Amino acid sequence: xxxxxxxxxxxxxxxxxxxxxxxxxxxxxxxxxxxxxxxxxxxxxxxxxxxxxxxxxxxxxxxxxxxxxxxxxxxxxxxxxxxxxxxxxxxxxxxxxxxxxxxxxxxxxxxxxxxxxxxxxxxxxxxxxxxxxxxxxxxxxxxxxxxxxxxxxxxxxxxxxxxxxxxxxxxxxxxxxxxxxxxxxxxxxxxxxxxxxxxxxxxxxxxxxxxxxxxxxxxxxxxxxxxxxxxxxxxxxxxxxxxxxxxxxxxxxxxxxxxxxxxxxxxxxxxxxxxxxxxxxxxxxxxxxxxxxxxxxxxxxxxxxxxxxxxxxxxxxxxxxxxxxxxxxxxxxxxxxxxxxxxxxxxxxxxxxxxxxxxxxxxxxxxxxxxxxxxxxxxxxxxxxxxxxxxxxxxxxxxxxxxxxxxxxxxxxxxxxxxxxxxxxxxxxxxxxxxxxxxxxxxxxxxxxxxxxxxxxxxx
Ligand SMILES: [Zn+2]
Numbered sequence: 053x054x055x056x057x058x059x060x061x062x063x064x065x066x067x068x069x070x071x072x073x074x075x076x077x078x079x080x081x082x083x084x085x086x087x088x089x090x091x092x093x094x095x096x097x098x099x100x101x102x103x104x105x106x107x108x109x110x111x112x113x114x115x116x117x118x119x120x121x122x123x124x125x126x127x128x129x130x131x132x133x134x135x136x137x138x139x140x141x142x143x144x145x146x147x148x149x150x151x152x153x154x155x156x157x158x159x160x161x162x163x164x165x166x167x168x169x170x171x172x173x174x175x176x177x178x179x180x181x182x183x184x185x186x187x188x189x190x191x192x193x194x195x196x197x198x199x200x201x202x203x204x205x206x207x208x209x210x211x212x213x214x215x216x217x218x219x220x221x222x223x224x225x226x227x228x229x230x231x232x233x234x235x236x237x238x239x240x241x242x243x244x245x246x247x248x249x250x251x252x253x254x255x256x257x258x259x260x261x262x263x264x265x266x267x268x269x270x271x272x273x274x275x276x277x278x279x280x281x282x283x284x285x286x287x288x289x290x291x292x293x294x295x296x297x298x299x300x301x302x303x304x305x306x307x308x309x310x311x312x313x314x315x316x317x318x319x320x321x322x323x324x325x326x327x328x329x330x331x332x333x334x335x336x337x338x339x340x341x342x343x344x345x346x347x348x349x350x351x352x353x354x355x356x357x358x359x360x361x362x363x364x365x366x367x368x369x370x371x372x373x374x375x376x377x378x379x380x381x382x383x384x385x386x387x388x389x390x391x392x393x394x395x396x397x398x399x400x401x402x403x404x405x406x407x408x409x410x411x412x413x414x415x416x417x418x419x420x421x422x423x424x425x426x427x428x429x430x431x432x433x434x435x436x437x438x439x440x441x442x443x444x445x446x447x448x449x450x451x452x453x454x455x456x457x458x459x460x461x462x463x464x465x466x467x468x469x470x471x472x473x474x475x476x477x478x479x480x481x482x483x484x485x486x487x488x489x490x491x492x493x494x495x496x497x498x499x500x501x502x503x504x505x506x507x508x509x510x511x512x
Pocket of ligand 1: 262263281284331332334
């Protein structure tokens, strides 16, 4: 296998000094990570025996299921999808074959995707430690690092940024993942998560790309997120290069966007966050039939001024729509039949510049990020049913929609079985497990039980 370092030897990225960035970054992050990990392990002694037991259970369970698992070798997109989302570090730590054995065996997964560009987040997200990772208690995902081998020559001004850690950067984890999944006849996808470009570069060399709030500042609704503007030509060039590279190189079945292109306008108002008023937007605005300078002046005086507020919100929807129109064409040119899926990562997509119904023509599928099961509350399940029902109604019966089902704490097997049932009853095309890394095995098995309870059997 060609390592990342060999791959980059003599390349433009080496000239750019990716190695320099990596070493500068990894000292701090690595040391802090190790210290925190050690702290967590000593603070939570109970997790050690639990983890060892879980490891043994994993082997036993995977072995037991192997005997009678009969998932179809290739699952047409319109059949019910049971998806697991995975990370490069899951594959490194547990081993790709073990991970796939677990999700197929326990949860009847027939489709997998790698979140190959993640935002900074402590994993597992909702609990202190991984329940079955044999290597580390947790991992702090780096900001927008490429877990695929990229060819710098494909890119313009913005190039992907590799991990600061050799064990992540020196292996093409997307290749490892896709090859292993294909051998098993699984469908395979790739997700770009919320931050397309890391905060450090967005606040530095790419500051001209950053979403700007009504005061002209780089938006900072969340400490870790600095969205780049969909109207900036370099954002568009980079997104097209990255998406088409992944699609062409790995021939995935679908590519998913959870990207934030317009920072959250909290409560639908420019008063609290919300892009974008950058120079590129002002230049693009006449093409969308508005004068953004005029809108900005009015909203600075009164953030609720009409018709300027409505015009600004529509300008955001139109900007995001135009971006996806371009991206949709590019990925379909790269691979006819590819599925471009949008991950509806919030219940208030309009506050993020996304009008789902307007955006529908630019998409092939949608994932609803509903994780009601992890509230641990039976009452929350009606909220799930309502949300899924509403989206199915607004998108129509033919559109491909997959719902999340949380399998991590505090979800219980009972709530998970209910969640699967609700997804089937509301006519979803599938479910996505959120998330393998934090799920104990009883919760994974509840997926298979829930499918059977809803009349779906993996061998059908
Ligand atoms: Zn902008």
